[in-house]
Amino acid sequence: MVCPRCIRIIKEQLTLLNIPVIEVYLGYVDLKRPLEPAEKEKVKEFLSDYGFELLEERKAKLVEQIKTLIIDAVHYKEEQITSNYSTYLAQTIGKDYSTLSHAFSSMEGITIEKYIILQKIEYIKAQLDYEELSLGEIASKLHYSSLSHLSKQFKAVTGFTPSEYKKLQVNGRNSLDAVSQ
Template sequence: MKLHIKNMVCNRCKMVVKAELEKLGFKPLLVELGEVSLAENITGEDKIRIAERLNHFGFELLEDKKTQISEQIKTAIINLVHYTKEPLKINLSAYLSELLKLEYTGLSSIFSEVENQTIEKYFIAQKIEKAKEMLTYAELTLSEIAYQLNYSSVAHLSAQFKKVTGITPSAYKAASTDSRKTLDEV
């Protein structure tokens, strides 16, 4: 049986969810971002127990199909931006359509309805958070960051960065405060 879980955005989240399900006596076969496959079917009472336990850690069991699709889109984008080692040379609409086996227009409509923002804005926000992370660690130049995040130029990255954050990448790097967000807050 599959469970869809909101706010699973990192490997630690996967470990916590797996451990908590095992404490409740369930056998997770596969734990992925936003999704768990259990060996057994569960009852409505089991779902309530799982939901209550996961809520303590900031996770939410998803029942609604549109919300599940929206979370799958968010998970796919987070995986793409934050966990892919290769530069982001990809057509986002084709990537999401192929991954989720649905037309992009339908995905876009559902996402906008559930999240009150477009997929593109969410994607840009995730890319900016990744840029902040890269700037914080100071291992790459701005040019290398722009390339990794598939911006056409440093100017394009800088303009989008400023539009989202209100400051330039250089100003962000020079500032001593870290205004990064956790992935579930983006």
């Protein structure tokens, strides 16, 4: 789950299935009790219908947690992360960063750092499309050391400078959950 709409859909569908939900977060669902086998199959089925999946394997859950935290931090958090992402992830998840990094890269085929960059580029594209923030404001929000650094990274990923992207009105945005694919 990578957006507020996803959370709403999951919550609504679980309620329709009479699954006792405490809370639905980006990437997680807290239930009042464990699912019965028949309930688990119904949940898997509706998740599949909406393009989601039930993650039960520990490494997959960890990678999904990392992705969810990064997406939330880059796209949705109003307050900025005061440390670097590696410290933020390690402290939030409660595991050594090297463990997180190894699990992530072995399952996703890219590093956490590259995934963060790709998420930042998607955020920049959205802001350029919506014209809500200036490039300077975007650079500041995303912790770029300079506007030049943002522009170089954007061009390295997209092939365009931010100005070229905006002028061409390229609709090259990706869904947030498909960024590393």
